[in-house]
Amino acid sequence: MHYRQRLQQTLSYIGSHLQDELTVDSLSRQANLSKYHFHRLFSLTFGITPADYIRLQRLKRASYQLAYRSEIRILDIALENGYQSAEAFSRAFKTSFGQSPSSFRKLPQWQPWFDKYRALTLLREQIMKQKPGEIAVNTVFFAKRQVAVLEHRGAPELLGHSIAKFISWRKANNLPPKVSETFNLVYDDPHACEGQDFRFDLCAGVTGEVEENAAGVKLKEIPEGRCAVFRHIGPDENLRAGIEYLYGPWLEQSGEQLRDFPLFFQRVSFFPEVAEQEMITDVFLPLR
Structure with a gap:
């Protein structure tokens, strides 16, 4: 070791x-x-x-x-x-x-x-399985957010097309990450569903309505409520270990019950602006 x-x-x-x-x-x-x-x-x-x-x-x-x-x-x-x-x-x-x-x-x-x-x-996932130490999970109250959403529906490996489309929409509407919070709604585990069934929402915080647009971006809401949260620093490939800990040992030991809303991420810093191992992602699990 x-x-x-x-x-x-x-x-x-x-x-x-x-x-x-x-x-x-x-x-x-x-x-x-x-x-x-x-x-x-x-x-x-x-x-x-x-x-x-x-x-x-x-x-x-x-x-x-x-x-x-x-x-x-x-x-x-x-x-x-x-x-x-x-x-x-x-x-x-x-x-x-x-x-x-x-x-x-x-x-x-x-x-x-x-x-x-x-x-x-696969290499990174294997490394994370052998990483020692526990993940620090906190319970917080998340204030509701209005978000502009581009829904990705289809294979995870094609997510890049949706990301490019959403970035273009954000640029056209003056909503860069510096002025608009960035979230992802994570409906499915890409390892546990058929590729074409994978659902993943790309979200940007907004304060008003979202006008009808060619990109298909629409208005949704991330509701307020209690959440378990941990901060992940590093590549997305390494998120899986923390999420499995959250749904597994942490949930069992905490005695908490899940709320009817999907797991979601808040992106704090992004690759390629920062090195992959310096990316910051807050992972939220909605609780009752």
Whole structure:
């Protein structure tokens, strides 16, 4: 476990330094391990080489920037993610996803992207299962919110299309996250339902009506009431461990009863504005 913890800290370091030159020497120093052993331990522990992990992380952040941050130039995205030129970035991106960066920006093909990152998702879930310590759960009173909602209905791997549409609607209506709270209503566990049955609402806080629009955004309400809440810091792939703890040991030990409203998230900070391991998500479970 001592070695595993040091290697997990290295993953956090990589996520915060994707624009830097990341070598075996520098990473082994971060892990306080000999460079002669670091590579073998990393690959054995996580089932992926350091170089492949770094490449996947850089391309993941670049994908989000291409799809959701149209104001950032492709050259700047390349440089921010450790590539020396737009050409080098384009070659690496197309090799991984079968689309050029400019093509992905116009019309992302999320299914091949999702398939590419499935192994990384499973890796993170496995790491979290072995993470020691309990999750701090509090009981709070949540004040009701009016929210503009885009309903995603369909496979989780196609959620990226709905996110892009919702971001465009928010920009057009001057509702960026800095001035409008961001929530997700989580109706289904993606691991426990058929892909086409998956339901997930993208929400932005509003104070007035939502006019009829081509995006299909509508007005809903998150009702007031008691909730159990815990703060998750890190990638979405790692949320599952906390949610299972909330529905399992915490609910049983607390003696609380559930209210007839779905689990929901409040997004406090976002990837790619912050590194994935620095994302902050508050997870709310409605209680009677």
